[in-house]
Amino acid sequence: MKLQPLEDRIVVRPNESEEKTASGLVIPDTAKEKPQQGEVLAVGPGR
Template sequence: MTFRPLHDRILVRRVESEEKTSGGIIIPDTAKEKPQEGEVLAVGPGTRNEAGQIQPLELKAGDRILFGKWSGTEIKINGEELLIMKESDVMGIVEAQTIERKAA
């Protein structure tokens, strides 16, 4: 089954959080919080402005995002738990930084 969000909605897969703390302590499943970071799987076409033109979304499929703890609606598609949320629920895009190493 395929899913295409409407208007300014996006489809997000949560990114799994670390199972260990920085000190090496393993966190049990019962103590874990749901991650607030995800990967955008699909985006809607956008919203209409006052002139009736479609204003496209800033997000695109493949973006890594941060969102609020209670953002979105949980759904299951093909047995996978996903989130549908509005673009306005997204706090920001996580950009990967490339580290350049100088040759010694």
Template sequence: MKFRPLHDRVVVKRIEAEEKTAGGIIIPDTAKEKPSQGEVIAVGPGGRDESGKLIPIDLRVGDRVLFGKWSGNDVVLDGQELLIMKESDIMGILTDASAKKKAA
């Protein structure tokens, strides 16, 4: 099934959190929090301002993003747990600095 969000909405797939801490302690499933990072799966066309002009979304499919703990609505599409949220619920895009250094 294909899904295209409307207006300034974004579909995000959560990225699972690490199962170990930096010190090597294994975290049991019952103590894990919902991850607040995800990958953008689909993006709507954008919102409209007061005059009706389309304001495009700054996100692209494949971007890794950081969002609030209780942001978005949980949905299941094609057996995948996804989040649908507004662009304003996303705090920022995560970039991989080590990959950029290797490319330079």
């Protein structure tokens, strides 16, 4: 998929979070922290 953002926008792919702990416990979505982190895929040309 090829995306070209307009103006001063960016395209970000969110990082995947762990579904299980090291001991094997499953973490439900309601108990997870929701960090705002990801990989920048494309940057627009600016204004």
